[in-house]
Amino acid sequence: MGQKMELACIIDDDKIYVNLVRKIIEIKKLSENLLIFKNGLEALDYFKIILTNMTEEKLPDIIFLDLNMPVMDGWEFLGEFIKIKNQFDKKITLYVVSSSIDPRDLERAKSFNLVTDYLIKPIELKKFEKIFDRVASVA
Amino acid sequence: MLNDLQLNNILEDFDIAYWKINLLTKEISWSDHFEALVGTPPTDESLFEHFMNNVLHKDYRYDYRVAFENLTLGSEDLNQEIRLKLKNDKFRWFECRNLKRKDSNNIETAVLLFVNIHQSKRDQYTIEENFFYYRETAEMTTTGGWYIDITTKSIYWDDVTKKILDCPKDFNPDYDKRLQFYAPEHQEQANSIFEKCEKYGIPFKTELKMVTLYGREFWVQATGKPVYNEEQQIIGIRGVLQNIDENKSNELNLQNSLDIIAAQNSRLFNFAHVVSHNLRSHSSNLSLVVQLLNEAKNTQDKIDLIENVEDISENLDVAISRLNDMVSHQNLLKKERTLVSFKQSLDIVISSVSSLINRESAKIIAEFKALKEISYIPEYLESILLNLITNAIRYKQPGRVPVIFIQTYSVNDQNFIEISDNGIGIDLDQYGDKMFGMYKTFHSNPDAKGIGLFITKNQVETMGGSISVTSTVNIGTTFKIKF
Numbered sequence: 001m002g003q004k005m006e007l008a009c010i011i012d013d014d015k016i017y018v019n020l021v022r023k024i025i026e027i028k029k030l031s032e033n034l035l036i037f038k039n040g041l042e043a044l045d046y047f048k049i050i051l052t053n054m055t056e057e058k059l060p061d062i063i064f065l066d067l068n069m070p071v072m073d074g075w076e077f078l079g080e081f082i083k084i085k086n087q088f089d090k091k092i093t094l095y096v097v098s099s100s101i102d103p104r105d106l107e108r109a110k111s112f113n114l115v116t117d118y119l120i121k122p123i124e125l126k127k128f129e130k131i132f133d134r135v136a137s138v139a
Numbered sequence: 140m141l142n143d144l145q146l147n148n149i150l151e152d153f154d155i156a157y158w159k160i161n162l163l164t165k166e167i168s169w170s171d172h173f174e175a176l177v178g179t180p181p182t183d184e185s186l187f188e189h190f191m192n193n194v195l196h197k198d199y200r201y202d203y204r205v206a207f208e209n210l211t212l213g214s215e216d217l218n219q220e221i222r223l224k225l226k227n228d229k230f231r232w233f234e235c236r237n238l239k240r241k242d243s244n245n246i247e248t249a250v251l252l253f254v255n256i257h258q259s260k261r262d263q264y265t266i267e268e269n270f271f272y273y274r275e276t277a278e279m280t281t282t283g284g285w286y287i288d289i290t291t292k293s294i295y296w297d298d299v300t301k302k303i304l305d306c307p308k309d310f311n312p313d314y315d316k317r318l319q320f321y322a323p324e325h326q327e328q329a330n331s332i333f334e335k336c337e338k339y340g341i342p343f344k345t346e347l348k349m350v351t352l353y354g355r356e357f358w359v360q361a362t363g364k365p366v367y368n369e370e371q372q373i374i375g376i377r378g379v380l381q382n383i384d385e386n387k388s389n390e391l392n393l394q395n396s397l398d399i400i401a402a403q404n405s406r407l408f409n410f411a412h413v414v415s416h417n418l419r420s421h422s423s424n425l426s427l428v429v430q431l432l433n434e435a436k437n438t439q440d441k442i443d444l445i446e447n448v449e450d451i452s453e454n455l456d457v458a459i460s461r462l463n464d465m466v467s468h469q470n471l472l473k474k475e476r477t478l479v480s481f482k483q484s485l486d487i488v489i490s491s492v493s494s495l496i497n498r499e500s501a502k503i504i505a506e507f508k509a510l511k512e513i514s515y516i517p518e519y520l521e522s523i524l525l526n527l528i529t530n531a532i533r534y535k536q537p538g539r540v541p542v543i544f545i546q547t548y549s550v551n552d553q554n555f556i557e558i559s560d561n562g563i564g565i566d567l568d569q570y571g572d573k574m575f576g577m578y579k580t581f582h583s584n585p586d587a588k589g590i591g592l593f594i595t596k597n598q599v600e601t602m603g604g605s606i607s608v609t610s611t612v613n614i615g616t617t618f619k620i621k622f
Contacts, residue, residue, distance in 0.1 A: 014420060016450050020427040023444075027434060068416060099419035102412050122423030125430045 005136040009035040009060035011043045011077065012097070013069045017121070021064070024125060030132040035060055039069040040077030051087050059090055062135050064119075067098040067105060074098070078112055085114060093135045095119050147171050150252075157238075158251040162211055173253060178226040196222035196230055203235075210237055210249060217251065220260070232260040281382040286366075287314075288375045289337055303359070303382050305351035322348035322356050332363070336376050340365040346383065358387035395603075402600060414462055421455040476514045476602075481507040481547055481556070484517065488524045492532075501532050501541040510547035510554055513622055519598045524558075526591040527618055531560035536613065559617040564610045574608060 008031040012018050018036055025031050037043035043063075049055050067074035074096060085092070096109040099121040109118040119127070143159075147170045150157060156173030160166070167186045174180070180189045187207075191200055199221045209215040218236040225231055238250035277283065283300025287293075294312040301310055304320060312320075321329040325348045332343040342364040349359050363378035428447050435441045485505055489496065496503070513520070528543055535541040544559045565574070575596040599606045599620055610616040 014424070016424045016447055016454065017420070017427070020424060020431060020447065023431055024427075027431070098416075099423050100412065100416045101419065102415075121420065122426040122430075125434065 004029060005031040005061050005132055007031065007033045007035060007058050007060040008132070009037070009043070009063045011037045011040060011063065011069070011074070012066035013038045014066070021128075024128055025132075028125070028129055028132075030129065031061075040065075040072030040074060040080070044072065044077060044080050047081070047084060051084060059088055059092060061090075061093065062132070063092060063094045064097045065094060067096060067100060067109075075108070078115070082112070082114065091138075095131065097121060097123065143170070154255045156253040158253075160211060160249040160251060162213065162247055162249055165211060176225055176253075177223060194223050196224065198222070210251070220256065223253070231255060232257040282379050283381075284377070284379050286375055286377040287317075287333070287337075290374050300380065303351075303380065304349070305353050305355065310352075320349050320351075322350055324348070333376065336363050336365055337373060340367075340373055343378075346387070349380075357382060357384035359383060399600060399603070406597060417458045417462065418455075421451055421458060424451050476516055478512050479515045479517045479520050480512045481505070481520075482511070484520045484524055485545065488521055488528060492525065492529055495529065495532055499532050499535060499541050501535075501543065503528065503543045503545065506544075506546040510549050510556075513547075513554055515602060515622070519602060523595050523598055523620070526595045527558045530591060531558070531562055531616070534560075534562045534565075534616075536561060536563050536615075554622040556620045556622070557617055558620075559615060561615040564612040564614050564616050566612055567608065567610050575606070 008025065010018055010021060015038075018038075022034060022036075025034055035046070037046065046057065047059075050057055050059060065074050065077060072080075081094075092114075093116050094114050095117055096115050097119045098105060101120060106118050109115050146157075150170070151172040156176055157170045158173065159168045159170075169180070169186065177190075177194045180186055191204065195203060199219065203219060203221060206215070206217045206219060210217040216237055216239065219234075221233055221235050222230040223233050232255070234252075234254040234256045236252055236254075238252060277297075277299045281299065281303055283303050284297040285300050286295040288295070292314045294314055294317060296304075296306070296310075296312055298308060301308055306312075318326045318330060328345075329347055332345060335341045336343060342362070344360070344362045346358060346360050348356055350356050359380045360383045361378060361380040363376050365373045366375040366377055368374045425448070428444050428451070432441060432444050435444060482505065485503075489503060495501075524545075531543045532541050539561060542561045545556065546559075547554070547556045549555065567574070575592045596606050599622075602622070604620060604622045606618060606620045608616060608618050
């Protein structure tokens, strides 16, 4: 407890949701910084730039990935992210966060090794804290 | 000369009984075998009357009496097929005829033979009956027979086969042109199965598309088996072909309906999923706000959060009205098809989006000459045109004046419309299967709502058609609708 995460990342196109999560992180002081992407492609581009070592940008400790997004949805992002994740020099914890309660989505998300868990929106504040705590203490 | 006993024994071996008739006294005597067949006659009645009343089947009594009289008068030979009641009360067929005498001078006695022909008569009936059943079955199931004589390279068809193929009864099929009766796409298959049967004796049973003399295509089930001569060489192929067009087209229709139902079912599932997802995303935001409100330490924080509630309620409202839109599109189904003019529909669409068209100075070229109108739900056609035209303008190539080319045509009684644009195009390898999904937007365009193509596909399929797309990035996109 008490350890604070350095960088968290949210990939989600719902502005209201993103603002609320940002508030939670600020109020609960869960992470120093927050990366926000409004679709999978923007996030993927960011990670690819890091791999070129041409930037000072950092890798997040944790990613909250939405599924339904325009341009590149969560599934496509997962497909692309798998290809490059081995080139990262640190472990990134990834949670899929969706308001879909479709069991097929849950099943599919769990089939990815790199998905730690499938979280159904809304996430309770306490659950948020727990997740951040766990990841920060491991890091 | 054989005596009666010897003659009787010989004839009995052949199951032949006889009468001897004294032509002068008209006296009749039965052979032992005849008596053995029909039973011992009573003594108080003349043999002939007993025979007429108790042995001969009543249907033959009149004719037989006349013929018998003619015989005893010596004027005519007797030769009839008759039925006799035997000892066991069963009727059997006999051929009855007199033995002809060489020396016509000495005719004191006539011999009347009774030959049991029951088996051959029954065989004849069976054959007639079988032939009747065969013909009825062939007619009812429209099954025709055919034979190919390999040695003479000639083809024989029965009447039903000729009827199936719309050929007159005196039509003689030409061996060299035999493949013309198969649909072009099935000629190779037909050729190969006949060849296999001819060369290796492999029988076949297959479904093929044939063509009648007048070019009408239809489905048949055909069977064929090799015919061998005594040296076990294949000399011909024979078989039957059955017109199964009705069954086949029913089968295809059924499969088609099944596909449509399956597709609609999956869309319904998708729809339920989308409804749940969309409503949940707002309610979950609301729940987050409530949690944050509980945590909020001062009034300013609370006021900030209340602003979120306003946004959420606004978004929820939009989501619900979009879902309503979709449901109301589905409701149009209850409307009926009428003859719709493509030009009129297009004019309505163009006037409804004239501001967009003018702003982008889009050019719309329409060619409806080949197919001017179609039986359709007018609202659907307008909605389809509207969606595809606004899409084409919205995703124009920057700096290029949007041009939309619309063309209708019909091929083999099948009607089509094609809507092509010169826009930015789309990478189908990447997005092809999702193109018509709900809430799929491929461009970071704020206008994109992701339900237009979903609705278009839905409408096209509800009317029993299909929609496909071809596209090249930076060149343009063509949507093709099969009505």
